Amino acid sequence: xxVVAGPWATRPASRLVVLLSSERxxxxxxxxxxxxxxxxxxxxELFLLRYPEFDSWRRQKSVxxxxxxxxxxxxxxxxxxxxxxxxxxxxxxxxxxxWLFEQLPPRTYLLDKTPAYTNDMATLMRSATLAPFYIWLIxxxxxxxxxxxxxxxxxxxxxxxxxxxxxxxxxxxxxxSGMSALARERETKWVVQNLNVRNFLRQIPSDQQxxxxxxxxxxAPAAVLSALCSTIGIATEPAMLLPxxxxxxxxxxxxxxxxxxxxxxxxPTESWMQxxxxxxxxxxxxxxxxxxxxSSRRSRHSPSFAA
Numbered sequence: 001x002x003v004v005a006g007p008w009a010t011r012p013a014s015r016l017v018v019l020l021s022s023e024r025x026x027x028x029x030x031x032x033x034x035x036x037x038x039x040x041x042x043x044x045e046l047f048l049l050r051y052p053e054f055d056s057w058r059r060q061k062s063v064x065x066x067x068x069x070x071x072x073x074x075x076x077x078x079x080x081x082x083x084x085x086x087x088x089x090x091x092x093x094x095x096x097x098x099w100l101f102e103q104l105p106p107r108t109y110l111l112d113k114t115p116a117y118t119n120d121m122a123t124l125m126r127s128a129t130l131a132p133f134y135i136w137l138i139x140x141x142x143x144x145x146x147x148x149x150x151x152x153x154x155x156x157x158x159x160x161x162x163x164x165x166x167x168x169x170x171x172x173x174x175x176x177s178g179m180s181a182l183a184r185e186r187e188t189k190w191v192v193q194n195l196n197v198r199n200f201l202r203q204i205p206s207d208q209q210x211x212x213x214x215x216x217x218x219x220a221p222a223a224v225l226s227a228l229c230s231t232i233g234i235a236t237e238p239a240m241l242l243p244x245x246x247x248x249x250x251x252x253x254x255x256x257x258x259x260x261x262x263x264x265x266x267x268p269t270e271s272w273m274q275x276x277x278x279x280x281x282x283x284x285x286x287x288x289x290x291x292x293x294x295s296s297r298r299s300r301h302s303p304s305f306a307a
Contacts, residue, residue: 015101015104015108015109015110016097016101016109016110016112016130016131016132016133017034017040017109017110017111017112017132017133017134017135017232018049018111018112018117018127018132018133018134018135019031019034019111019112019113019114019135019137020115020117020118020124020134020135020136020137020197021115021118021136021137021138021139021193022115022118022139022144022189022190022193022194023115023116023144023148023189024139024143024144024147024148024151024186025115025137025138025139025143025144025214026137026139026214026217026218027113027115027137028113028249028254028255029217029218029243029255029264030113030135030137030212030217031111031113031254032243032244033221033225033240033241033243034111034240035074035111036237036239036240036242036243036244037229037234037236037237037239037240038237038239039107039108039109039234040108040109040111040234041071041074041075041104041108041109041110041111042074042110042111042113043067043068043070043071043074044066044067044070044249044250044253044254045064045067045113045114045115045116045253045254046064046067046068046071046112046114047061047064047067047114047116048064048093048096048097048112048114049093049112049114049117049123049126049127050114050116050117050123051093052092052093052126053090053091053092053093054088054089054090054091054092054093054096055089055090057093058085063250063252063253064253065081065084066250066253067253068084069081069084071100071110072084072103075103075104075105077103087099093126094126094129094130097110097130098130109133109232109234112132115193118193118194118196118197119192119193119196120196121196121199121200124196124197124200125200128203128204131208132208133208133209133210133231133232134201134204134208134209134210135209135210135211135212135228136197136201136209136210136211136212137212137213137214137217138194138211138212138213138214138292138293138294139213139214139215140214140215140269140272140289140294140295141187141190141191141281141285141289141294142272142273142276142278142281143214143215143269143270143272144186144190145179145183145186145187145190145272145276146271146272146275146276148182148183148186149180149182149183149186152182178277178280179276179280183276187281187282187285190285191282191284191285191288194288194292195288198291198292207231210227210228210231210232211292211293212224212228213293213294213295214269215266215269215270215295218264218265218266218269219266219269221241221264222236222241225240225241241264243264278296
């Protein structure tokens with residue numbers, strides 16, 4: 001993999017910031033906070049880097065065109081779907097980004113927040129061609145698991161058989177293993193996604209990346225944003241600390257519950273402690289937590305896990 005060398009902030013062509021995280025890690029909040037900056041354009045999830053060509057992206061993730069339309073709306077230069085198609089048809093996804101860079105005002109950054117990028121190394125390697133700045137957002141696995149399970153529990157369109165049988169299955173699984181199958185699936189995905197990001201970022205220059213811990217972001221947003229913006233090469237702006245939390249977004253392109261939050265609130269970051277215990281996590285999960293700097297929290301039944 002060819003990587004452009006030198007301080008990232010001094011490269012005039014490097015105008016892409018990629019936010020990497022496991023789903024339910026708070027990436028929508030960070031996107032909205034960064035998007036409040038006058039020099040950052042942050043549409044909903046693009047998904048574009050998951051596909052080698054624009055045409056395959058349009059066929060397989062057609063809903064994501066909404067994010068490109070939003071991008072041009074945010075730039076104050078509305079462009080309809082047919083116009084975007086006409087300009088991008090037949091191009092590689094990397095070439096589409098280069099075209100998007102040409103549409104940006106000088107010294108403006110495009111933020112691409114798509115958690116699905118962390119599912120496979122091919123997508124991450126494709127992104128490196130554009131020499132972006134990477135933000136790795138990490139949330140405690142039990143915070144991710146709890147958020148995911150609660151979201152699925154409130155889904156309106158689950159089949160009747162799932163709505164009837166899932167609670168019974170969950171009771172049995174919790175009795176035998178302490179966590180439901182859905183929670184275990186989410187735990188596995190957290191491990192795989194964060195391992196992918198860790199292994200990928202080992203190949204990226206240190207000046208081209210930054211790690212943000214979700215729990216720290218919501219507890220001390222001013223300090224975390226200040227450090228992050230300094231690394232990216234922009235000054236913090238007051239609007240970033242007053243994000244529009246009432247944004248309603250397409251549930252296929254962002255957090256479907258984001259608009260239910262009235263403000264940045266640190267309280268929910270440890271609400272998982274009412275339902276889960278760190279001792280329930282697999283050994284490989286706990287090992288990765290230590291390796292990537294995830295703080296252990298005091299659990300209900302295992303005080304030995306205290307930070």
